[in-house]
Amino acid sequence: MKNSIIAKILFLVLIFALFINAFPQEKSEVSLPWIEFKNLTNIDKNMIIIPLDTFEKLLIQTGKQDYKSYNIANGNVILNQADFKKIVDSMVNPAGSAGTPPYSYLITKAVYKGKMKSENTDFTATFLVHVLNSDQYQKVPVLPVSTALSDIKVNGQPALVVSENGYTNLVLKGKGEYRVDASFSVKSSLSKGPYQLYLYINQTPITLFELEIPQPQIEVEIPQASQINTTESNKTTYISAVIMPTTGLNITWRKKFEVIEKLPSKVYADMNHLISIEDNALKTNTTINYNILHTEIEGVTVALDDNVNILNIYGDGVGEWQEIIKDKTRMIVIPFTYGKKGNAFVNLVTEVPLSTEGLETPFTGIRTLNTIRESGNIGIELNTSAEVLVTENRGLERIATQTLPADLINRSVKPLIEGFKYSKHPYLLLLDITKHKKIGVPTAAIYSANIITLFTEDGKIVHNIEYNIKNSSKQFLEIKLPKNAEVWSVFVNNEPVESSLNDDGKLLIPLIRSNSLNSTFDTFPVEVIFAESKENFGLFGTKESLLPAVDLLTSQVLWSVYLPNDYKYLYFSSTLEKEEMIRGLNIFGDERVYDESEANEVGMDKKDAGDMEAKAQLSEFRNAPVAESDQMVQMSKEKSFGRKMEQLAASPSISQASGSTGLLPIRINVPMTGQIYRFAKTIVNPADPLTFKVYFIQSWVPAFIKWLIIIVLIAVIVIFRKKIKEFIFKLSAKSHKEHETTEKTVYFNESDFKKDEAAPESPDEKNEAVPEEEKKE
Known part of the structure; x- marks a missing residue:
């Protein structure tokens, strides 16, 4: 039993051994400690029995195949502890188990040593190369092919090289560290300038550079070097430098010269003044470009008039400025945080208050002190609605604004005048x-207003008004409601809000600010629902409505009016544009009947059919251009009007939704069917009245009149049927005769025609020419 358990454990070991056999191997130790393996295999006994075929596969992992030296009996191999431990110690790990190197090779260091001659410079470059792949040939680029190589060795032996991809490549095999020595030459000149040398190199983490130049008293510059040391011996300059990672070195040198005497600095100034005319001041943004020659300076000084206020002084390396009075002159001392030479910029922002009404405002600029020469340009821009006139200029030359410096033009916000x-x-x-x-310009405007008004047969009028507003800073929307109007709900951006009434009785709705996108404002909806009570519909009469006035300009108004069925609406009058179907009298005209239940069914199950039906219901306006998309939006609001009322009735109170006080929306039963007519208007001022009036009569009255007319016509036809029949017969005969006359062909010659024309017929001849049938008639 124990031998069977040991065999099973050894079989698992064999499976592991077969797995690692798929990899290239190298001599190594098994990572499992012997004590753990001994406890795992339970080989405390003296002898271990392994099937022969299993033992052969296990033995392969040690690199041996001879098993005859072991004790074999009945197809099994019998081992003692010492022999089995020896076999386990001889097993190897799969190649690559320690991890694949991230790079196939690395060039960690390069040292360049050069010696300059009259016409060229000889270099020796030493590279430290690490090859990380052990059994593959590796190409390692060392120098660009443009380099004139004279020799290259690897570990002191001639190297295999090949030119590829713009580099000279070494061919190396075997894992390890290699020292590569390359000799090459670069053109240079000691006799004529420019004294410079450019060297293409391979970028390495560590790069050292050494160069001998057989010239004394020279200054050397290497921009790619982080550190340069120069020494001089026997009229030769020795240069050593630590190079930052780069692919090229630019070495320049020149003769040292001794400054006999330090010359005083010379400063030139060029100014650009941008004068911005504001509401109450001349704001000037001045840029002073200093050109400093010979020696560095620690600061500059400018002079200003007493009426000039300094707002800011800034620039690169500009310290904290001070104001002093010297020789009755107001001076501004501007220090630099470090000595400056060459170009230096200082920017001053100042302002001059505008003179009182009727007096000119003077501008004398900023005067630089301790400068050899000062010149400048002035540009004027207008940032207000004032009118500017240059009444006098002394010491100035007027030029075209487009010829001013580009810096001055680009700094202006408005066009220069x-x-x-x-x-x-x-x-x-x-x-x-x-x-x-x-x-003043409007800070808010109503982009569009979508209005739905419902007339019920018992005299109730419900208005649902949605304003789409663009607002930058307006706080409230003021709405003048009709007298005795009852506000049911107010929403801003689809959120309930608390509204209030001012002293004039106008409804104040708090507004939000529109979101700004690409310098334009988005719209947000403001919705108001209110109701009125009027007289009931009777046999005939009129109904009218007045929309509330708002304190904003409205771009477009679309007004849909629901009217109850069972009535004929004879004539509509409105201050808005009426749709084409109701422009005149509509006694026997068409009606637009709306059934919300059928519309919902079409919209849910037959979307394409619903869209076609919606387009067929579009209104035509003669003078108010209303886009089809705007009408489709209005129609969607018409169809959802009833559902919206139900949702408002079932929604929580305003106090629950927003934390402010308010009432629950009042539940109303909106009729599911009715007649709907539309009105439109563009560019509506706050003072423009928006009214609607309709003349109506119960539907049975026009129907009765229509049938009465039909009956009277039938009775007349019956009574006068004989005379009507004779009249029709005569009319038919006359028409037939005229048709035969037009088909008859007449021939004549021109001479007879002229003779007849010269002698007209007598009355008797005319009578003879008349046919007998016509005489009888």
Whole structure:
């Protein structure tokens, strides 16, 4: 029994051995400790029995195939503990079990040593290469093919090289570290300039550079070097540098020269003034471009008039400025945080208050001190509704605004209206600025208004108004409701809100700010539902309605009016554009009957048919251009009007939804069928009245009149049937005779025709020409 258990354990070991046999192997130790393996296989006994075929497969993992030296009996191999441990120790791990290297090779370090001659420079480059793949040939690029190689060795032996992909590649095999030495030459010159040398190299993590130049007293520059050391010996300059990772070195050198005397600095200034005319001041944004020669300076100074207020001074390396008064001159001292030479920029933002009405505002600019020369340009932009007139300019030359510097033009927000330039101080610019009364522009507008009004037979009128508003800063929407109107609910952006009444009795609805997208404002809906009570519908009469006035301009209004069935609506009058089907008298005209239950059924189950039906129900307006998409939106609101009323009645109170006070929406039963007619208007001012009036009569009255007319016509036909028959017969005979006359052909010659024309017929001849039938008649 124990031997069977041991055999099973050894079989599992064999399975593992077969798995690792699929990989290339190398000599290694088994990672499982002997004590653990001994406990696992329970080989405390002296002898271990393994089937022969299993033992052969296990023995292969040790690299041996000879099993005859072992004790074999009855097809099994019998081993003692020492022999079995020896076999286990000889087993190897699969190649690659330690992990695949992330790179096939690495060049970790490169050292370049050069010696310059009269016409060229000889270099020796040493590379440290690590090959990580053990059994494959590896191509390692070391230098660009443009390099003139004279020799290359690997570990002191001639190397195998090949040119490929723009590089000279070494061919290496075997895992390990290699030292590569390459000798090459680069063109250079010691006798004529420019004194420079460019060297293409392979980018490595560590790059060291050494160069001998047989010239004394020279200055060397290597932009790619993070550290440069130079020494001089025997009229030769020795250079050593640590190079940052790069693919090229640019070495330049020049003779050192001794400065005999430090020259004083020379400073030139070029100014660009942008004058922005605001509501109450001249705001000036000035850029001063200093050109500093010879020696560095620690700061600059400018002079200003007493009426100029400094708002800001900034620039690269500009410190904290100070204001002083010296020789009755107001000066601004602007220090630099470090000494500056070459180009330096300083920006000043100032303003000058506008003079009182009727007086010109002077501008004398900013004057730089301690400069050799100052010149500049002036551009004027208008950021207000005032009118500007240049009444005087001294020391300035007027130029076209498009010829001003690009920096000055680009800094302006509005188009420049005037341009000047000057070459020295002093100068004077007098501006006569006349302010005009500003006209306020709307901060909000109603993009569209979709209105649905329901008339019930018992005299109730329910209005559902949705305003789509664009708002930048308006706080409230003011709505003047009809007298005795009862507000049921108010929503802003589909959320219930608490509204209020002002002293004039207008409804105040708090607004939100529109979301801004690409410098435009989005619309948000404001919905108001209110009701009125009027007289019931009678046998005949009129019904009218007045829409509430709002304090915003409305781009487009679409008004749909629901009217009850069983009535004929004879004539509509409105301050809005009526749709084409109701423009005139409509005694026997068409009716637009709406059945919400059928519309819902079509909309749910037959969408395409519903769309076709909706397009067939579109209105035609003669003078108010209403897009088809806008009408489709209006029709969708018409069809959902009843459902919306039910949802409002079932919704929670405003106080529950938003935390503010309010009442539950009142439940009403909206008729499922009725007649619907539409009205439209574009560009509606707040003062424009929006009214509607209709003349109606019960439907049976026009029907009765129509049938009465039909009966009277039938009675007349019956009574006068004989005379009507004779009249029809005569009319038919005359028509037949005229048809035969037109088909008859007449021949004549021109001479007879002229003779007859010269001598007209006598009355007797005319009578003879008349046929007998016509005489009888």
